Amino acid sequence: METAYQPTPRTTPTRYRERAHYDRKAVHAILDEALICHLGYLGAGGPVVLPTTHARLGDTLYLHGSTGGGPMLAAKAAPSGLPVCVTVTLVDGLVLARAAMHHSVNFRSVVVLGAARVVDDPAEKLRALSCLLDHIRPGRAADCRIPNARELAATGVLCVDLVEVSAKVRTGAPVDDPEDAMLPHWAGVVPLSLKAGTPVPAADLDPAIPVPDYLAP
Amino acid sequence: METAYQPTPRTTPTRYRERAHYDRKAVHAILDEALICHLGYLGAGGPVVLPTTHARLGDTLYLHGSTGGGPMLAAKAAPSGLPVCVTVTLVDGLVLARAAMHHSVNFRSVVVLGAARVVDDPAEKLRALSCLLDHIRPGRAADCRIPNARELAATGVLCVDLVEVSAKVRTGAPVDDPEDAMLPHWAGVVPLSLKAGTPVPAADLDPAIPVPDYLAP
Numbered sequence: 333m334e335t336a337y338q339p340t341p342r343t344t345p346t347r348y349r350e351r352a353h354y355d356r357k358a359v360h361a362i363l364d365e366a367l368i369c370h371l372g373y374l375g376a377g378g379p380v381v382l383p384t385t386h387a388r389l390g391d392t393l394y395l396h397g398s399t400g401g402g403p404m405l406a407a408k409a410a411p412s413g414l415p416v417c418v419t420v421t422l423v424d425g426l427v428l429a430r431a432a433m434h435h436s437v438n439f440r441s442v443v444v445l446g447a448a449r450v451v452d453d454p455a456e457k458l459r460a461l462s463c464l465l466d467h468i469r470p471g472r473a474a475d476c477r478i479p480n481a482r483e484l485a486a487t488g489v490l491c492v493d494l495v496e497v498s499a500k501v502r503t504g505a506p507v508d509d510p511e512d513a514m515l516p517h518w519a520g521v522v523p524l525s526l527k528a529g530t531p532v533p534a535a536d537l538d539p540a541i542p543v544p545d546y547l548a549p
Numbered sequence: 550m551e552t553a554y555q556p557t558p559r560t561t562p563t564r565y566r567e568r569a570h571y572d573r574k575a576v577h578a579i580l581d582e583a584l585i586c587h588l589g590y591l592g593a594g595g596p597v598v599l600p601t602t603h604a605r606l607g608d609t610l611y612l613h614g615s616t617g618g619g620p621m622l623a624a625k626a627a628p629s630g631l632p633v634c635v636t637v638t639l640v641d642g643l644v645l646a647r648a649a650m651h652h653s654v655n656f657r658s659v660v661v662l663g664a665a666r667v668v669d670d671p672a673e674k675l676r677a678l679s680c681l682l683d684h685i686r687p688g689r690a691a692d693c694r695i696p697n698a699r700e701l702a703a704t705g706v707l708c709v710d711l712v713e714v715s716a717k718v719r720t721g722a723p724v725d726d727p728e729d730a731m732l733p734h735w736a737g738v739v740p741l742s743l744k745a746g747t748p749v750p751a752a753d754l755d756p757a758i759p760v761p762d763y764l765a766p
Binding site for chain 2: 430433520
């Protein structure tokens with residue numbers, strides 16, 4: 333297994349090349365941390381971008397869909413695979429510079445280019461759904477009722493091989509021009525992170541069932 | 550001004566139609582709260598989805614770009630506008646049901662379909678950049694050095710009219726089948742929100758400059 337993905341013309345940015353990364357572990361860490369992805373494909377009327385959930389298993393990215401949803405229908409109509417771009421983005425901070433021009437966002441993103449295929453094999457579909465559940469919180473797949481045959485048939489899963497993949501990362505402080513350093517504007521970073529609050533039990537949950545450890549903040 | 554956007558075939562979901570919303574105020578609130586968007590367009594090799602920042606002014610959505618970036622180059626090559634899909638998604642919670650099948654995510658998303666145009670007029674570009682700064686935190690545009698002519702020329706801005714627009718929202722508790730209610734699995738919602746941490750001043754910031762009020766958590 334190579335330690336890095338091979339850059340291609342499509343995964344080589346035209347600007348800020350120093351922010352691009354192809355290291356397999358770095359790419360996987362971003363994909364695994366992001367709760368949702370944005371799936372782009374060419375619909376009947378032009379490009380379409382929809383949020384959905386994803387999970388990675390080795391070098392396969394699984395995407396959740398519903399059998400009647402747009403991406404599933406488009407993928408079913410493309411037996412050799414539906415060209416897609418799957419992008420995940422973690423927002424880590426607001427970067428405030430003295431100059432308007434140098435404002436930025438600290439982020440970690442991954443762009444996956446490839447052909448999405450419909451997962452039809454029931455065993456692979458079950459495995460994918462298990463990954464999608466454990467992606468929410470590791471341990472959840474083993475702590476719920478698994479899908480029955482009817483439910484499995486009603487759930488759509490797409491998969492994309494991780495081959496043409498890149499990450500882009502910005503970290504750290506604002507970069508102002510030296511001549512702006514003395515301007516009277518606050519400059520720095522406001523850190524941002526997605527925080528989990530206290531779990532809210534369903535109204536009809538048996539009060540004897542505790543919040544599982546895997547949901548502890 | 551109509552109070553709602555007009556649904557079109559492209560903004561009418563094939564599933565979960567009850568989650569679709571076209572109310573102008575509801576759509577604007579989601580666009581205004583989301584810090585970043587995902588911009589989809591058709592690149593040379595297929596669909597491309599990139600994260601960027603956005604800001605709304607009335608019924609115009611401005612997107613930040615760099616003059617040499619892919620979307621800007623594609624938009625420049627499309628004088629009648631580049632077909633795009635701009636999607637923003639706010640993740641509000643993890644929805645854990647007893648059944649694997651009924652797991653979900655509470656979210657608010659907006660999908661904007663349209664033709665992106667390059668903002669060339671310097672006055673409109675300045676106004677757009679001001680909106681982009683105030684989108685980060687209202688008040689910031691007035692508290693930084695405005696772009697000079699060279700910087701303005703080096704910054705790319707795209708705009709899309711808000712016409713073909715829809716929101717999709719899921720809120721509330723998991724919906725399990727009645728026969729699953731007695732299963733021994735925890736069910737409920739884990740609330741999620743993007744939280745701002747304590748602002749970190751730039752290393753060379755004059756310590757006499759306080760954190761501005763608009764950055765207070």
